[in-house]
Amino acid sequence: MKTKVAIIGGGPSGMLLSQLLHTRGIDSIVLERKTKDYVLGRIRAGVLEQGLVKLMEEAGCADRMHAEGFTHDGALISYGDEMFRLDFSELTGNFVMVYGQTEVTRDLYEAREKTGGAIEFEVNDVAIHDANGAAPHVTYTTQGKKRRIDCDFIAGCDGFHGVSRQAIPLEVRREYEKVYPFGWLGILSETPPVNNELIYANSERGFALCSMRNENLSRYYIQCSLSDSPDDWTDAAFWEELKRRIPKAQADTLVTGPAIEKSIAPLRSFVTEPMRWGRLFLCGDAAHIVPPTGAKGLNTAASDVHYLYNALRDCYENGSEAGIDSYSEKALKRVWKAERFSWWFSSMMHRFPDQSEFDLKMQIADLEFLRSNKAAQQAMAENYVGLPY
Ligand code: RFL
Numbered sequence: 001m002k003t004k005v006a007i008i009g010g011g012p013s014g015m016l017l018s019q020l021l022h023t024r025g026i027d028s029i030v031l032e033r034k035t036k037d038y039v040l041g042r043i044r045a046g047v048l049e050q051g052l053v054k055l056m057e058e059a060g061c062a063d064r065m066h067a068e069g070f071t072h073d074g075a076l077i078s079y080g081d082e083m084f085r086l087d088f089s090e091l092t093g094n095f096v097m098v099y100g101q102t103e104v105t106r107d108l109y110e111a112r113e114k115t116g117g118a119i120e121f122e123v124n125d126v127a128i129h130d131a132n133g134a135a136p137h138v139t140y141t142t143q144g145k146k147r148r149i150d151c152d153f154i155a156g157c158d159g160f161h162g163v164s165r166q167a168i169p170l171e172v173r174r175e176y177e178k179v180y181p182f183g184w185l186g187i188l189s190e191t192p193p194v195n196n197e198l199i200y201a202n203s204e205r206g207f208a209l210c211s212m213r214n215e216n217l218s219r220y221y222i223q224c225s226l227s228d229s230p231d232d233w234t235d236a237a238f239w240e241e242l243k244r245r246i247p248k249a250q251a252d253t254l255v256t257g258p259a260i261e262k263s264i265a266p267l268r269s270f271v272t273e274p275m276r277w278g279r280l281f282l283c284g285d286a287a288h289i290v291p292p293t294g295a296k297g298l299n300t301a302a303s304d305v306h307y308l309y310n311a312l313r314d315c316y317e318n319g320s321e322a323g324i325d326s327y328s329e330k331a332l333k334r335v336w337k338a339e340r341f342s343w344w345f346s347s348m349m350h351r352f353p354d355q356s357e358f359d360l361k362m363q364i365a366d367l368e369f370l371r372s373n374k375a376a377q378q379a380m381a382e383n384y385v386g387l388p389y
Pocket residue numbers: 008009010011012013014031032033034039043044045046047048101123126157158159160161162163184186265283284285286292294295296297298299300301
């Protein structure tokens with residue numbers, strides 16, 4: 001087979017890139033290791049920046065998001081029984097969209113299927129060849145048969161555990177990593193959200209987050225030990241612990257119910273450099289991971305897609321390789337800012353096993369400064385709603 005862009009990974013990065021390229025008549029083939037049902041069963045991000053909303057519009061996939069998503073122009077931060085609000089619209093003139101990653105991915109699959117997009121599911125043994133040479137190609141197996149795709153470019157959109165990053169030789173690649181000594185236990189429940197805006201809670205028992213998908217679908221997280229498994233937590237134990245970590249007024253009105261999904265995610269900061277090697281480009285979680293506290297993972301994946309899509313467009317439409325040559329540098333500049341914000345917000349909100357009394361005082365001072373200082377609030381809000389592309 002032959003295509004212009006071989007895309008490895010059918011998560012949100014790969015599907016968004018494929019659909020955007022399609023709008024400019026640039027063909028691609030998406031290779032996905034799992035089934036479509038599996039990809040659409042993963043519960044992940046819930047907060048979208050304007051940049052991603054605009055890309056979904058450009059991809060022609062934004063109708064359901066505008067009809068069913070919720071714009072949020074603020075969020076709450078609590079510590080103990082104290083709570084304050086960050087007013088995004090007043091501080092930045094901007095807002096975020098609450099619409100699940102699962103729905104974003106579903107909308108992208110629907111659009112690709114409607115327009116005859118080539119997606120291969122359940123592929124195995126994906127391997128990248130000659131990415132730094134004149135004849136890049138990808139091989140894989142499907143239903144026991146070996147296949148080959150010859151292409152102009154390869155987009156590695158295969159997430160943190162994919163193969164694309166490993167195709168960049170070790171002498172070229174540099175990795176930066178920080179692993180956090182705790183995880184997030186998340187549940188989805190068919191209950192009304194405890195509040196109409198998100199609540200990020202720092203408590204002496206650890207972090208908690210009250211989020212949502214719609215009026216009757218809530219998403220809650222609590223910081224947990226890395227040795228915990230979801231089965232260790234009954235629904236009742238989860239609700240009890242959540243109530244102890246959020247302010248009393250909210251705990252008293254929290255509506256509980258059975259968890260329809262329960263999972264634990266480890267927290268990690270990770271960046272690989274460069275994000276381009278010859279004709280291979282890394283996008284999204286394949287190149288970088290942030291702890292979810294700042295809601296930046298999917299949004300940073302989207303900014304990579306923006307830079308790559310425009311670079312490829314410029315190449316095919318104007319014969320210019322300038323965008324391709326500057327892709328890694330441009331993407332990484334924004335990635336590192338998202339890393340800094342996610343690390344800072346995570347550090348301020350969680351309990352760390354080795355935290356000293358001094359460290360705890362610093363956390364509270366940081367929170368009180370944020371609560372009382374407009375410039376600090378503005379910096380936080382600008383990062384949260386999304387830095388410009
Ligand atoms: P994905 O979503 O991991 O998709 C990669 C796809 O590649 C496939 N794959 C392969 N395919 C072929 N061959 C191979 N060898 C392959 N290896 C892997 C996989 O099956 C998969 O389908 O990466 P992508 O597209 O870059 O998207 C990144 C986002 O998924 C991620 O950054 C966010 O979910 C992170 N995140 C959040 N981001 C936000 O912007 N806002 C949020 O509110 C937010 N909340 C979260 C989150 C992530 C979480 N978890 C579970 C890590 C909350 C949580 C709990």
